[in-house]
Amino acid sequence: SDHKLEYPTSPLEMDWSKLYPDSSKDVTIADIGCGYGGLLVSLAEEFPNEKILGMEIRVQVTEYVEERIKALRENNGNNGKFNNCAVIRGNSMKFLTNFFKRGQLNKMFFCFPDPHFKQRKHKARIITNTLLSEYAYVLKEGGIIYTITDVLDLHEWMKQHLDDHPLFERLSEIEESNDKCVEIMTNATEEGKKVSRNNGSKYIACYRRLPNSI
Numbered sequence: 001s002d003h004k005l006e007y008p009t010s011p012l013e014m015d016w017s018k019l020y021p022d023s024s025k026d027v028t029i030a031d032i033g034c035g036y037g038g039l040l041v042s043l044a045e046e047f048p049n050e051k052i053l054g055m056e057i058r059v060q061v062t063e064y065v066e067e068r069i070k071a072l073r074e075n076n077g078n079n080g081k082f083n084n085c086a087v088i089r090g091n092s093m094k095f096l097t098n099f100f101k102r103g104q105l106n107k108m109f110f111c112f113p114d115p116h117f118k119q120r121k122h123k124a125r126i127i128t129n130t131l132l133s134e135y136a137y138v139l140k141e142g143g144i145i146y147t148i149t150d151v152l153d154l155h156e157w158m159k160q161h162l163d164d165h166p167l168f169e170r171l172s173e174i175e176e177s178n179d180k181c182v183e184i185m186t187n188a189t190e191e192g193k194k195v196s197r198n199n200g201s202k203y204i205a206c207y208r209r210l211p212n213s214i
């Protein structure tokens with residue numbers, strides 16, 4: 001549980017050098033509940049000049065992703081490829097602002113989050129009013145939240161909460177279909193691949209972080 005996890009007390013206390021060989025730039029992309037890391041490594045290739053962080057709560061899954069990234073770096077002769085992605089074990093619902101400064105992130109991904117089907121479990125969902133305010137805090141103006149799920153009820157839930165939040169505005173269909181991250185997140189995650197194999201549906205909604213009103 002959480003008390004066994006180590007968290008920096010503030011973003012300034014965070015030692016990123018353990019995760020990224022080059023710690024000159026800040027993390028700008030977060031993959032929340034990254035699972036086995038398929039999206040993480042695809043984004044690392046697509047955005048070689050950005051730093052990407054996966055957050056995952058399960059110990060063994062996090063260790064798997066650590067090994068995966070290490071192997072990718074080594075297979076590329078440690079020439080710097082994949083140095084821009086890393087994973088951290090943590091509960092994104094509780095400690096996000098310990099890691100990220102205000103306005104630090106360009107993009108946040110929520111791919112196939114746990115659906116928590118039962119009504120009494122809905123408060124455990126990763127998109128809620130309170131959490132959206134935290135996401136708005138760590139995202140820069142114009143930054144984007146990407147969501148995808150195969151569960152229609154969860155899709156409606158995420159849309160509803162994002163629509164209701166004053167600091168988010170949905171991307172238009174054209175913007176969504178022109179965004180290469182949408183294509184990547186549709187195909188690159190392990191859960192997304194499973195959904196494809198089972199001919200499941202994938203529901204997408206992306207939202208822009210609006211400026212604070214004065």
Ligand code: SAM
Binds near residue numbers: 035111112192
């Ligand atoms: N995004 C990945 C994909 O699309 O393949 C994984 C999807 S999986 C259904 C959801 C993941 O979120 C699981 O790996 C789970 O351990 C992780 N998770 C759930 N709650 C979390 C939390 N509070 N903080 C970080 N990760 C969490």
